[in-house]
Structures are given as structure tokens and as C-alpha cells.
Amino acid sequence: MYFNFLINSNVIVGNGTFRNIHKIIKQYGYSYPLFLVAEGFAKSNLWKIVFKKINDNFNKTKIIIISAKTEPTYNSLRRNLAEAKKTYCDVIIGVGGGSCLDTAKAVAVLIKNKGDPVIYRGFNKIKKKGIPTICVPTTAGTGSEATYNASFVDEKSNIKMGINGNNMFSTLSILDGETIISCPQFAAIGAAVDALVHIIEGYSCKNSNEFSDMFAEIGFKYILKSIMDLKNF
Secondary structure, eight states, X not given: OOOOOOOOOOEEEOTTGGGGHHHHHHHTTOOOXXXXXXXXXXXXXXXXXXXXXXXXXXXXXXXXXXXXXXXXXXXXXXXXXXXXXXXXXXXXXXXXXXHHHHHHXXXXXXXXXXXXXXXXXXXXXXXXXXXXXXXXXXXXXXXXXXXXXXXXXXXXTTEEOOEESGGGSOSEEEEOGGGGTXXXXXXXXXXXXXXXHHHHHHHHSTTOOHHHHHHHHHHHHHHHHHGGGGGGO
């Protein structure tokens, strides 16, 4: 038996890391960042601090605000893609929940792959790698920063079917507990429950193995140990 793990292993972990995102961008050799930021996080004090540093270090930085009021659709993806194409960028940074990160990853690949987004529904239909992406989650449940999935709803069929495949991984993920602080309590609890559901699914599915069971058991213990702290969020 062999195991094939499809994960993004290029991850920076550390509280306060996001405050130095401008240094990380330069460290990786990028000069023209495009930020996709969830509208809720865009109102936070942390984003205001970071945004000033970004403006001080980069010229003509483009910011696209991503709505999280509804599930991302292929129509919203088309709008954000069109907006992103108006400016040159050499890296896309998604800062937000799963919807925002999914949009950032999809925009990054669709800039390099021609055609309407809906033709890429399914698995491994993206043939060219997109421009580099950095994902910074502001919730703790979706795991979009580490997966090769980006979920969107087709408004015509009302079916949720994403753009998935090996070319959908982010280039870098930043896990910073400080970015989670501004998350509303309801959303934070929902993210915790979402993570528990994923853990239970992975543990109980037919394709589970010794490694996935090990990670599931550890994750389950961590969540049970800390989930009650959300009552004071």
C-alpha cells in the first residue's frame, strides 16, 4: 500500500506574521501584489495597519474587496477576474475566509488560462499554472489555503461545482492566529464545527488510512480542547 498526499507544504506559521506581509512579498521576489480581501476583514484594525505598510512599500497596489454575504458564484468570479485583469500583478494575495481564498486561487489560474471560468469545472482541467498566490485565512475552518479546490455555484443550474486540480494549490500559506481575532463569534463557531465535520468525514471514510486517522485524532483533540474558548470571542 502507498499513500499520495496532495497538500501545500509551503506554509509560514506564527502569530504576528501577517503584519510583515510586505517583507514576505519582497523576500519571495514579487513587486506588484494584487490583494483580494474579504470585506469584513477589510474593516479590521489589523488590515488598516498592514494596508499602510503595503502602500509604503509598493507602488499602485490594487485591492479588490470580496463579499462574503453569499456563496461565491461563477458570475462573481467573472467580475473579480475582469477587475484583476485591469492591472498588472506578479502575485495575488487572498486574505479572508474560504470564499475569498477560493476566489484568489481561481483568479490566479484564470489569468493564465483563457476561456470562461465555467469550462474549468471539475478536476485537472487547468493545464497552465497560474500566477503565484499567497493565502492568508481569517477563519479556521475551510482549509482552502492548503487544498487544490476552489468552490463556486453555477447560478444557472444552482449546482456547486468547483475548479479543482494540481494547479490550484496556493504558492504559500500564512497561518497567523492574529488574523482570526476579528472573526465574528458566529463565523468562528461555524468554522470550528466545519473543521470537526471534515475531521469526522476523513476519519470515517472508506479511503482513510493510518496517516489520515492520526491527523484526524490530533485535530479532534485540539478542537475539543479549545472550542469553548469561542464563547468569549
